[in-house]
Amino acid sequence: MKLKYFSAPYLVxxxxxxxxxxxxxxxxxxxxxxxxxxxxxxxxxxxxANIFVRSIWLALIATVICLVVAYPVxxxxxxxxxxxxxTMLMIVMLPMWMNFLLRTYAWMTLLGNNGIxxxxxxxxxxxxxxxxxxxxxxxxxxxxxxxPFMILPLYxxxxxxxxxxxxxxxxxxCSSGKTLWRVVVPLSMPGITSGVTMVFVPAISTFxxxxxxxxxxxxxxxxxxxxxxxxxAYNPHLGAxxxxxxxxxxxxxxxxxxxxxxDDQVLM
Amino acid sequence: xxxxxSLKDIIVEFEEGERILKNIxxxxxxxxxxxxxxxxxxxxxxxxxxxxxxxEPTSGxxxxxxxxxxxxPPHKRNVNTVFxxxxxxxxxxxxxxxxxxxxxxxxxxxxIVKRVGEMLEMVNLMGFEKRSVNRLSGGQQQRVAIxxxxxxxxxxxxxxxxxxxxxLKLRKExxxxxxKIQQELELTFVYVTHDQEExxxxxxxxxxxxxxxxxxxxxxTDIYNEPVNAFVxxxxxxxxxxxxxMPEDCVVEFTGRRFECxxxxxxxxxxxxxxxxxxxxxxxxxxKAKLTGIVESVVFKxxxxxxxxxxxxxxxxxxxxxxxxxxxMIGMTFDPFDIHIMKKTEEE
Numbered sequence: 001m002k003l004k005y006f007s008a009p010y011l012v013x014x015x016x017x018x019x020x021x022x023x024x025x026x027x028x029x030x031x032x033x034x035x036x037x038x039x040x041x042x043x044x045x046x047x048x049a050n051i052f053v054r055s056i057w058l059a060l061i062a063t064v065i066c067l068v069v070a071y072p073v074x075x076x077x078x079x080x081x082x083x084x085x086x087t088m089l090m091i092v093m094l095p096m097w098m099n100f101l102l103r104t105y106a107w108m109t110l111l112g113n114n115g116i117x118x119x120x121x122x123x124x125x126x127x128x129x130x131x132x133x134x135x136x137x138x139x140x141x142x143x144x145x146x147x148p149f150m151i152l153p154l155y156x157x158x159x160x161x162x163x164x165x166x167x168x169x170x171x172x173x174c175s176s177g178k179t180l181w182r183v184v185v186p187l188s189m190p191g192i193t194s195g196v197t198m199v200f201v202p203a204i205s206t207f208x209x210x211x212x213x214x215x216x217x218x219x220x221x222x223x224x225x226x227x228x229x230x231x232x233a234y235n236p237h238l239g240a241x242x243x244x245x246x247x248x249x250x251x252x253x254x255x256x257x258x259x260x261x262x263d264d265q266v267l268m
Numbered sequence: 269x270x271x272x273x274s275l276k277d278i279i280v281e282f283e284e285g286e287r288i289l290k291n292i293x294x295x296x297x298x299x300x301x302x303x304x305x306x307x308x309x310x311x312x313x314x315x316x317x318x319x320x321x322x323x324e325p326t327s328g329x330x331x332x333x334x335x336x337x338x339x340x341p342p343h344k345r346n347v348n349t350v351f352x353x354x355x356x357x358x359x360x361x362x363x364x365x366x367x368x369x370x371x372x373x374x375x376x377x378x379x380i381v382k383r384v385g386e387m388l389e390m391v392n393l394m395g396f397e398k399r400s401v402n403r404l405s406g407g408q409q410q411r412v413a414i415x416x417x418x419x420x421x422x423x424x425x426x427x428x429x430x431x432x433x434x435x436l437k438l439r440k441e442x443x444x445x446x447x448k449i450q451q452e453l454e455l456t457f458v459y460v461t462h463d464q465e466e467x468x469x470x471x472x473x474x475x476x477x478x479x480x481x482x483x484x485x486x487x488x489t490d491i492y493n494e495p496v497n498a499f500v501x502x503x504x505x506x507x508x509x510x511x512x513x514m515p516e517d518c519v520v521e522f523t524g525r526r527f528e529c530x531x532x533x534x535x536x537x538x539x540x541x542x543x544x545x546x547x548x549x550x551x552x553x554x555x556k557a558k559l560t561g562i563v564e565s566v567v568f569k570x571x572x573x574x575x576x577x578x579x580x581x582x583x584x585x586x587x588x589x590x591x592x593x594x595x596x597m598i599g600m601t602f603d604p605f606d607i608h609i610m611k612k613t614e615e616e
Contacts, residue, residue, distance in 0.1 A: 167322055168355040170342040172369035172420065182372065186359045 028240035041241035048224060048242065055221040056249070058135055059203035062142035066150040066199045067192065069143070074154035074191070075184065079163070092151050095144075104141055104212050111137055111213065133215030141209035142199075149198040157191030158184070193257055201250055221246050271331075272298040272424060272456050273319055278328035280314055288314045289325070290480040296424075296458060301450050303459045303467040306477035307503070312460045313352075315477070316426050319458060321345045333423065347424040348417035352432060354409045356401040356416070363388075363397035365412055369420040387415035390449065407438045414449070424456040431466065443469050464504050468492065476500050497613045498541035505545065510582050512542040512609070520609055523580040525558045527602060531609040541610040546574070546587040548606035557599020566591045 032038045077088050095103060110116050111131040121127035131137060161184070169179040185192075207222030214220070221242065228239025273296040280289040289311045296302050304312035317323040318330060321342035330337050337345060348369070356365050364371075366387050370380045388394050391411035396404070401412060410430060417425055427446075431439045447470050450457045461467055467474050468488040476483040476491060476499075484496045495501035498509050512522030517532035522542045534540065554560045561579030573591040577584040577598065584600060592598050 162353075162355065164351050164353065164355040165357060167342070168349070168351060168357070169368075169372075170322075171320060171347075171349045172416070173343045173372040175341075175343055178372055182368075183357060183359075187357075 025240045025243055028237050029244045032237060041237045042245070044238055045241050045245045048221075051219055051221055051224055052245075052249070054135075054218070055204050058138055058218075058220065059142065059200055062139045062146065062203045063150075063196055063200045065139065065143050066147050067196065070147060070150035070154055070195065071188075074151050074158055077151070077155050078158035078161070085159075089155070092148055096148055100145065101208065103145065104209055107137070107141055107144065108132060108212055111140075132213060133217065135214065135218050137213040138210050138218050138220075141213045142203045142206065145209065146199040146203055149202075150195040153194040153198060154188060154191040157188050161187050189260060193260060196257060197254060200253070204250065205246060270298045271295045272333060273458070274329075274331040275315070275318070276329040276331070278315070278318060278325045278330070280311075280318070280323065281326040288480055289318075292328070292480075292482055294475060294482065294485070296456060297473075298423075298456055299454050301447065301457045301459065301470055301472045303461060303471040303474045304477055305461060305464060305467040305474050305503070306483075307462055310477040311480045312462075312475075312477050313428055316349075316428055316458060316460050319424070320347055320349050320426050346422055347426055348420050348422040350410075350413045350417050350425065350427045350430045352428045352430070354413040356409055356412055358400075358402055360401070361397065362393060362399050362401060362404070362412055365401055366415045366419050368416060373420075383419050384415075387419045390418075391415045406433050407442070410434065410442065414446070418449070418453070418455075422455070424458060425450075427457060427459045429460055429462070431461075439466070446470065468504070476503060478503070495543065495608065495610070497610050498543060499613065501541075501543040501608065501610065506585055506587075508544045508546065508549070508582065508584050510542045510544075511539065513537050513539050514609065518604075520607060523559060523582060525580075527558070527607060528604045529607040529609060530605050531607075534609070534611075539612060541612060543608040543610060544602055544606060546585040547572070548602060549584060549586045549588075550601050550603070551586065551588055551590070551592060552599040552601050554597045554599040557601055559600045560597055561600060563592050563594050563596050563598060566594055 029041055030037060030039065032040065073092070077085060077092075080088060108115075112118070113128055113130070113132065115131070117131060118128040121129065165183055165187070166179055169183045170176075174182060204220075205222045205225075207220060207226050210218050210220040210223055225239050225242050225246075227233050228235045228242065273294075275292055275294045278289055278292040279287065281287050292311070292315060294315075304315055306312050314323065318325055319332075321337070321340060321344075324338065332345065332347075357368065360368065363384060366384045367380050370383060375383075388397065391414055393408065393411055393415070396408065401409060404412065410433075413430070430446075431442050434442060443466060446457070446459075459467075459470065468491075471488055473485065473487055474491050475485050478499050484491055484500045486494070491500065491504055495504060498507075501507045502509055510522045512520050514531075514534040515521055515526070515537055517534075518529055520527055520529045520531070520540070520542060559579055561577035561584060564576045564578050564583070567574045568591075569587075572587045572589055575586045575588065575592060577586055577600065579600065586600070
């Protein structure tokens with residue numbers, strides 16, 4: 001097949017920009033400044049266990065919220081007539097047209113101690129509440145930024161479900177709740193697993209959101225890694241080690257996730 | 269026999285003001301095989317969906333076993349449906365598809381095993397329990413769909429063109445099998461089809477529909493032999509339909525000639541539809557006939573030849589066991605009782 005030559009540039013790309021950097025990260029993680037082999041940095045990662053736990057926890061909460069919010073939206077979207085689906089999809093995608101930093105920055109001004117939300121509370125004699133620099137604000141930022149990544153895969157799977165299956169379920173004695181549980185959820189499983197992957201992975205490694213909305217007290221793994229490469233704590237060996245551990249954690253979580261998918265179609 | 273399903277003055281109107289059903293009233297007797305027959309868009313599937321509960325009529329009442337069931341959702345109705353394209357659950361295997369309705373109703377596992385087993389045996393799918401429904405042939409999927417509906421022991425089974433996707437031979441086998449199942453289980457079947465032969469083969473009673481109206485209700489023999497109007501005559505089997513008039517009782521005039529018939533009670537010179545079945549046209553020597561024509565084509569159909577004969581004002585379809593040479597002049601005649609006279613139906 002001549003066609004396979006078309007994939008050659010991509011192969012080169014993968015080797016140069018994905019495989020080589022991965023190997024370099026592994027190399028940095030297991031060596032010290034003198035180039036000697038060491039596991040010092042890998043074992044040092046243990047000191048940051050609390051940050052790992054916090055990152056996983058916040059990303060998990062954000063993923064669950066995204067799933068709960070996106071599921072009904074995607075379902076309603078998939079059952080609309082084709083004409084309106086396009087318009088609604090565009091509305092879902094609309095926030096993504098704006099710059100990521102700008103969107104997150106907007107939340108800073110909304111949530112600030114003198115921000116719009118506290119100002120409104122003030123008008124009815126409440127607050128001010130501490131909204132910004134909380135873990136809640138970080139989760140909110142994650143949900144807001146990554147929600148479309150949950151809606152889209154769910155929608156594209158649900159849209160392919162034949163509507164007569166719902167009638168069949170209803171005909172065989174299912175109330176709407178039972179139809180959801182016995183037909184919609186199992187059939188949308190591939191969408192759930194890929195949506196969860198597409199939200200969880202960027203959420204666990206984000207650093208902008210935690211930096212802007214979490215303040216200093218809600219450090220995530222992403223912030224930690226960034227500090228090792230760009231901050232005062234400059235230590236690329238430790239940064240590489242943390243990255244490597246994070247990668248292994250994500251891989252393990254995704255493998256567990258894959259067990260729920262009957263067709264094993266999840267993107268890793 | 270008791271009426272199991274009754275429809276009273278059903279009207280269905282869609283948002284755009286389009287009327288799909290225009291006043292349908294109908295009684296379906298218990299343990300009967302009823303077929304809704306008509307061309308696509310005639311409202312037969314809509315009528316079925318009203319009985320199933322997927323669609324609420326704009327006005328009119330639906331009765332089931334004497335109870336009014338307007339507004340009762342499908343999952344609370346004692347009917348089950350075999351869908352046009354089966355609608356099997358792709359995430360479940362054959363066994364779980366059939367067991368679906370029982371699991372929903374929390375039937376004990378032991379009884380599920382027994383009832384699903386019975387169904388598998390009835391539709392001849394033993395050994396296919398674990399098979400994914402995506403890996404079944406059309407005919408096998410059809411059987412699963414029937415088993416999945418019947419395992420719930422519904423009082424009425426609704427079938428929406430269930431054999432449409434099967435090839436001719438399989439369709440004929442399934443027709444006989446469905447009829448057998450209906451008689452063995454003593455159930456009411458309501459069957460939707462546009463295939464008149466299918467309707468004639470299987471039904472106790474046929475409801476011919478067109479344009480949102482019921483045209484005629486009757487047994488297959490009644491409908492074939494005594495169609496009430498030209499539409500029914502044309503839809504059920506082939507027919508020669510010509511314009512005519514009734515100068516007096518028992519005399520009909522068409523193609524400019526007068527023929528003896530058995531119908532009476534029309535106004536003098538009332539215009540009528542004259543319907544004559546192809547097999548009722550008798551071929552006689554041209555010099556002895558009132559009506560003659562030239563044979564245009566002859567097609568061998570197995571048990572008979574189908575001839576198209578160009579007569580006066582009409583191309584006659586004739587079914588005969590003897591072929592006449594193409595281009596020859598033949599004569600045609602009809603027995604009085606084979607000439608069916610029908611009042612003109614007012615068009616909408």
